[in-house]
Each structure stands twice: as structure tokens, then as C-alpha cells.
Amino acid sequence: MRITTRMGPHKVVVLVDRGLAHNFISDRLANLLTLPFIPMEAFSIRVANGETLKCQERYDKVRVEFQGTEFYLTLLSLPLTSLDLVLGVQWLQMLGFMVCDWKQLTMNFIWDNPNRRLQGVDVQAIQVASPNKLSKELRQAHALFAVCFQPTLGTTSHGAPPNDQKQDMQRLLKDYADVFQEPSSLPLVREAEHCITLKEGTESINVRLY
Numbered sequence: 001m002r003i004t005t006r007m008g009p010h011k012v013v014v015l016v017d018r019g020l021a022h023n024f025i026s027d028r029l030a031n032l033l034t035l036p037f038i039p040m041e042a043f044s045i046r047v048a049n050g051e052t053l054k055c056q057e058r059y060d061k062v063r064v065e066f067q068g069t070e071f072y073l074t075l076l077s078l079p080l081t082s083l084d085l086v087l088g089v090q091w092l093q094m095l096g097f098m099v100c101d102w103k104q105l106t107m108n109f110i111w112d113n114p115n116r117r118l119q120g121v122d123v124q125a126i127q128v129a130s131p132n133k134l135s136k137e138l139r140q141a142h143a144l145f146a147v148c149f150q151p152t153l154g155t156t157s158h159g160a161p162p163n164d165q166k167q168d169m170q171r172l173l174k175d176y177a178d179v180f181q182e183p184s185s186l187p188l189v190r191e192a193e194h195c196i197t198l199k200e201g202t203e204s205i206n207v208r209l210y
Contacts, residue, residue: 001105001120005085006065008033012084013121014064016107020088023073025059026080035059037077045078053078069116 001016012029024045030037042056057077064071064085073091080086092098098109105120173180 003118003120014085014087015083016087018089018092020086021090022088023075023090024078024086025075026084027077029084030059030077035062066118069111
């Protein structure tokens with residue numbers, strides 16, 4: 001589940017993962033917030049894509065605001081690229097008993113007596129973006145992870161083929177009209193009919209493809 005939080009003046013999207021034992025912060029965000037760190041003996045963490053990352057810094061009592069609820073967390077630094085903050089069991093066990101609705105993306109728990117609810121955010125699907133939009137996002141110091149280019153050759157800015165291409169296509173359809181007609185019967189008999197002749201008495205072959 002992903003939850004929006006605030007760390008200092010920055011709005012951060014946090015990944016809550018019960019499969020992790022510790023809490024992690026990207027070294028990029030830690031440097032941006034100028035958090036004081038405590039050196040520690042380095043150890044390696046294998047992340048979801050199979051890559052091994054090295055952790056060697058710890059940040060204690062880092063203030064994180066979850067939609068109006070404050071927590072002071074211990075975070076370990078990792079050179080993360082796609083996320084800035086990942087919270088594991090180390091944070092979840094602080095909350096104790098909770099009720100999660102994975103369809104509505106909500107977490108309900110008790111903290112400092114009143115009931116608390118955290119609302120998760122939907123993961124946005126891939127959207128079409130213009131070069132100007134991408135350039136604007138980059139100027140705003142956003143992270144760019146992957147770009148999928150889908151070329152549309154032979155089209156104008158309005159998505160319609162140019163006139164010369166239309167004329168060539170119409171000429172082709174006219175010159176070979178018989179080829180492009182919808183079939184109304186079986187193909188004509190050819191001079192050489194290719195077939196596999198079975199030996200006399202052989203039963204029909206019925207073998208699975210794999």
C-alpha cells in the first residue's frame with residue numbers, strides 16, 4: 001500500500017511493505033532533508049528486482065507526518081531510485097492491532113487514544129505525455145524512471161495521414177482491386193497442391209503441441 005506523508009516541506013509517497021523488517025529512506029531524500037546520520041556496519045539488502053543495495057547509515061527519531069498523525073522513526077539509508085521511503089514491520093508493529101481494507105486502501109488503528117485512519121493512494125496507470133510535459137516534470141526535479149516511445153510514422157500532428165500518402169493508398173487499392181476484394185469462395189485450384197501423404201492404414205495423428 002502507498003500512503004502520502006510529509007517530511008519537512010516535502011510531500012512523499014511511502015510504500016508500506018510487511019515483507020520488510022526495517023524502514024528505509026533513499027539517500028537522495030536524506031541528503032535533501034540534511035538529516036544527521038549515524039554510521040553503522042554496512043550490510044546488503046536484496047530488493048525486489050534482484051539488485052543488491054548496500055546500507056551503512058542510520059537516522060534516528062526522524063519526524064514523519066502521516067495525514068495528520070506524527071511518528072518519529074528510525075530509518076536506514078539505501079540508494080533507492082523508484083521510492084523515497086519504505087516502511088516495514090519495524091513501523092507496523094508500533095501500531096499494534098489494525099484493520100486494513102485493501103479494496104478501499106485504508107488502514108485503521110489506535111494511536112494516542114483516538115482512532116486513526118490512513119488513506120492509501122491508487123497507483124497511476126501509464127499515461128500518454130507530450131515532450132513538453134516531460135520537460136516540465138524534469139525541470140521540477142521529478143524523478144524519471146522509464147519512458148516508452150511509440151512512434152507514429154507518416155502521421156501529422158492531428159493524427160491523420162498526409163494527403164500524398166492517402167493518394168498513394170487509394171491508387172494501390174484501385175490498381176489491385178481484385179486482390180483486396182473480400183473472399184466469397186475457397187481458393188482456386190493450383191497447379192501444385194502440397195499435402196502430406198500418409199501411409200496406407202495410418203490413423204489420424206493426434207499429438208499435443210507441447
